[in-house]
Amino acid sequence: MRLSAGRLRHRVAIMRATKVDNNNGGFTTRWSTVASAMPVEVLGLTGTEAVREKVLRGIRVYQITARWRGDLLPKDQLRYGTEDLNIRSAVDPDGRREQLVIVADTDGAVKTG
Template sequence: MGLSAGRLRQRVDLMRLVSVDNGNGGYSETWQTIAAAVPAEVIGLTGTEAVREKVLRGIRVYQITTRWREDLQPKDQLRFGDEDLNVRSAIDPFGRRDRLVILADTEGAEKTR
């Protein structure tokens, strides 16, 4: 069974850390949008808390399903609304290249804006 468009009601942005010429002979790293407003199904799986740098922070884990794409890299991040998410895994569950199921979380995600 294919992936119906009706399931893909949310939108996510695919972000990649890239080196940009800073005009002074060097480079700076910045987050760049690789794909904007990608149709997706976003399901919240769990929520927990952790102490990082002596601050209690909430951690949320999401399952995100999109149409198949080959350009997602392990160090990329997703932006869903105001949340920046680390990509933890991305699989083609049926091997048909019709969908990509991504597990992503907020733990330690760098701010992309």
């Protein structure tokens, strides 16, 4: 299916972790914004609950469709509203470099902001 501008009515930010010297011989992880307000289509796929660290948490899985970009890294996260999402897969469905279909979820995502 072709990607039309009318489908891209949601916005996400791409967040990337960088290690910054903490001046005490170690490093601190800092999240920086690679792209903000990127137009995408967001579809909720599933929702479930899981116990993590003895706490019951809701886990949501999304399919996110965006225009093609080749700079997305596997360890990047997406920020959708107030939710931080781990990228589980990112594929070009037809090999034309027109769109990128991302599956992302909230399971264990690190708070970036």
